[in-house]
Amino acid sequence: MFADAGLSAHIANWQRDLGAIRRLAPLTLEAYLRDLGQFVTFLSAHTGGEVTLQTLKGLRAADIRAFLAARRNESLGSRSLARALSAIKSFFGFLEREGILASEALNTIRTPKQPRSLPKALTVLEAKATIRTTDELEDTPWVAARDMAVISLCYGAGLRISEVLGVSRADLEASALRVTGKGGKTRLVPLIAPVRQAIDTYLSLTPFHPGPDEPIFRGKKGGPLSPRLIQLRMQQLRGALGLPPSATPHALRHSFATHLLGKGGDLRTIQELLGHASLSTTQIYTAVDTERLLESYRAAHPRA
Template structure:
């Protein structure tokens, strides 16, 4: 048996995770999700095949084995969208196995991904987004922090992870330096309202905000968690009577949709969002069309 075939499943999963982290520079959230999916698949195979899994057994997998895994996951209530995500992860894992460990499994190429209906993001209104970023002068510093984070998500079109990775040194006079997926850096305009919200938070924050430390801090001074941001959004959503679709990520969608509605071109929006391909940005043309259809249905006498 070759050294390739003797590689254990656990070692392969660990090496793949290391590759995602170091070589592809994926976000910690993505790495955790990929690692969990691969290990879940390998644990299933151990039960399904009745023994330890190594490179030789991975290479010998048949299409029926992959379908058995998806059926197993379906039994746990997996949706089409989540199943498609797991298929994408497995394809990435076996591509890496082929390239890095010479483990070739042709069956994965024949595995069809479940069809999913593409969801069009529903932006919130500009006035609602503006209210989210407001905090009174007498507000507690954590309230000013929450308002500043939400305002930054909307005003700069950031992902939560991008906002939480900001450092004071990333703030320029008119631009914001953002580190996106895979460590890609981009510059986005720093709107006056966003700068004012951040300044109000920084003035009230009791912790030392060094230039190369996280800008947004938790109550005890450590990095702010994404969970706190989501909680702040839920509270603001309840106070304003916004729908469940009004999530922190919806603020990023709103940023792009509002730019498009005001005449910005897709290439500009692509650069601002940090999308690697224009196809990722083109979904916002559907958002704008959906908004126009809503207006038509609500206002046209023959609708």
Template structure:
């Protein structure tokens, strides 16, 4: 794929990606996706225009070329959400490249992303979230493993942690106090309050855990003492949700969604919830307002005399 791009253009792409990492804190997976999307774009332009794509040809991309690229993606059955993501990567690169090389990027920046229905978070009800924690605790034959799984899921729901953040905790984070310093996506740090129920769940797990805990050890351990694999938590929550009759959307990440939605419905401030979740953009957190509105309309339609 890199044969379709000149060394100078490839160096420019690498420079842009390095800037996304250093200045914007983009995660490794995000950078990999950006690189793949841009190399695919350049490979298409090479075939479409019949010439290798160096810096000069890239600067000559037209509105017609952009339409041809997006039509190509649609013919390949690339979904609207994925097309929008790819276009976002191309725009970002071109905005930076045009500023550096001094050309007009209007043809690329004016390309319109296809509309798509944003997926709303699928939280659990408060009762279902509690039932999930209780059910997870009794799945394992060993009591310490059951306590471990319950402690992890309690942190997801009680503190709004991502599963990677919960499993990234180490002995250095002990004993859990009233707050945790969490390093999330892109290396962004945030302070998260720890509710008493979460502290208690972790204490119970530590009392039962058969392995020694040093500063450098993972807090949550697998059966043989190594760091706990996220796949095992997904597996145990899947078993619990089947027993409880919950939908397939009742995943570990749904516990984090539930944390945010329940805070919002209780009157939590949107910006404060953004900070607790570690979202870089408020627009990401605003998805929870839509969830709350949907639930509100369901209650209204079920309860209001004139709505029935």
């Protein structure tokens, strides 16, 4: 990063603030740091020198727009551009709260509009086949049971992969699971029998026994399980089952919501189960369900 020592120290303090106080999800925190690093690198080239607090104080709206334009020219999508701007605003907000500097330049920058894409869900048969096939791809019994439990929680409980990998024994109740989601908010999610059984099978086979408040899902060396390993497992499942590239761990969460809504699930209940702060976020699944109905209509109706 092309920042002087003083600015680098403030960035480190901002990072601690996001992680410890704001409780940003690890993947979001990583993305924010990457976005800010790219902004600083751009400013260094743009201004022709090391970036300091004085550089930031002298920023104009045109400088920030130039950064966004440069990123757009690198084929960065609207969603990623919006996140980059959010990271920059977060850092400047931190500096202002700390009484270090205030900048008016950001106030005139609008967040890039994001196309509202529909979540891509698997069919019920595809989701069930994904779970059923998981243990056929692994020879080590406890690893196969682990991956089946993880994937079962994504589809059978609608959890984000980060939420699944954070589950501890203390979170497990007889028929429910306490989930810590975005922003450190907790919710209680029911565990249907097959999901509970998958977890119990894993716990009975795993050679590792972390403390009650530590994540239960472990890697082969006993450390916390990396989400990358589950992504690789899903990649294997896509190949084995002929699923599209959109069949990811997060697509299983989308499938949970879509299938629940298709069976008459209440939107408010689905919002609570998914841990969405706003109902408008959950309402996108009504569009998914409508589109699915239209596809069925077009396929079946003789005049369609």
